[in-house]
Amino acid sequence: MNNPTEFLARFWGIDDASVTPMDGGMNSDTWLVEHEGSTYVAKAVSPEMAAALVAGGEVATTLAEAGFVTGPPVPTRDGRMVLTEPALALLAHVPGRELGGESDEEQGWIASTLAGVHSASSPTLGPNTATFALDWLSPQMPGVGDHQWLTAAIEAVRHETDPLTLTWSVLHTDPAPEAFIHNDTTGVTGLIDWTGARRGPVLYDVASAVMYLGGIEHASAFLNTYQSQGPLSADEMRHLEAFSRFREAVQGAYFAGRLASNDLTGGIEHADNEKGLSDARRRLGALGFAAS
Structure with a gap:
């Protein structure tokens, strides 16, 4: 259009x-x-x-x-x-400014808003994680088979996370810092861009936010605030690294699909899709997955 x-x-x-x-x-x-x-x-x-x-x-x-x-x-x-x-x-x-997440203060606003959404959306245990995001993360998805390392990564993260029974709630599914709009006059932080929202394991949203903030080591202020205000126990949070690998595999499958269909929606170029796939592979490596 x-x-x-x-x-x-x-x-x-x-x-x-x-x-x-x-x-x-x-x-x-x-x-x-x-x-x-x-x-x-x-x-x-x-x-x-x-x-x-x-x-x-x-x-x-x-x-x-x-x-x-x-x-x-x-x-x-x-x-x-x-x-x-x-x-x-x-x-x-929604008036205000997009957040970048570089400062501890902004990470705190992001965490408080996301924790509030999860806590207000009937967080409950289960169902099994194997039922989650089959349309986002499967070796049979378009373009995935063109990249052997990605097929192996998806199988590995599914094997790692599918047996888990975790807390589910309403997920934003893509809580990048720019989706959080802070109003400096009111002090309120909004969260926009809800296309794709669904119920799922809360750790998926947490891992998504951590990914966009530059990884676990750069998201300490976010994680400290989220753990104090969100619905997840410390025992459940220990699966964050596994879900970070899950989230990076989703990112890889997304960009593999865009490359396979030459999808340039959003005014981007082919090279941007290639970079997205390469970045997902690199970050998976940093999280312990050896991509061959």
């Missing part, structure tokens, strides 16, 4: 809006929408991700109703949370 203006008018009744392209990330296209003193974000994804956009909208709405700042979808005039043809959502804009 090059411009959502027609759909904003037809389905949300927003005419004559100022629509400006934004950096939507690797899986979507986004636009800043300004209309009659209100600000929104329009987000479009591929047809294959329409269900994930809907699921994420439902999670964001539920959490917003519970008091979290999530940038939930604005319903269409006929009451739909998002459109599915095309896959388009109009989201509430």
Whole structure:
């Protein structure tokens, strides 16, 4: 989609809006929408991700109703949370600044927000980890078979984590620092970009945040705050390194799939997908997986 203006008018009744392209990330296209003193974000994804956009909208709405700042979808005039043809959502804009996670203070804000989401979303034990993310982490996924080391890594991390029964809750699934928006006036940190949210082992989100913060050794402030405020016991947190390997394997499978289909969504280049795959392999090596 090059411009959502027609759909904003037809389905949300927003005419004559100022629509400006934004950096939507690797899986979507986004636009800043300004209309009659209100600000929104329009987000479009591929047809294959329409269900994930809907699921994420439902999670964001539920959490917003519970008091979290999530940038939930604005319903269409006929009451739909998002459109599915095309896959388009109009989201509430969250004012503030994206976090980078370099300082202990920012890592604390990230950890508190993520721990709050997990704790508020009915954390419960199980089911078995073997049921989680089969659509994200399998040797049969597109492109994976082109990389022998990645096939071996997926089999290894599945063997390591599948037997575990851990605490599950609602996951963001991609809590990079830039998804956390801090309002310096109110002191509140929001969490946006919920496409792909689902229930799963809480350690997956923790490992994802640690990955984006540069690894366990660079995420000590995040981990200290999360362990004091989140729903996981110290005994469960000892599996963090295993889930860090799991998360890197997911990253590898993601970029292998993008390379196989020449997916350049998000305005990136082929070399960026190659770098993403290479970085996942390198970080897996640092976590103890010897990629041959």
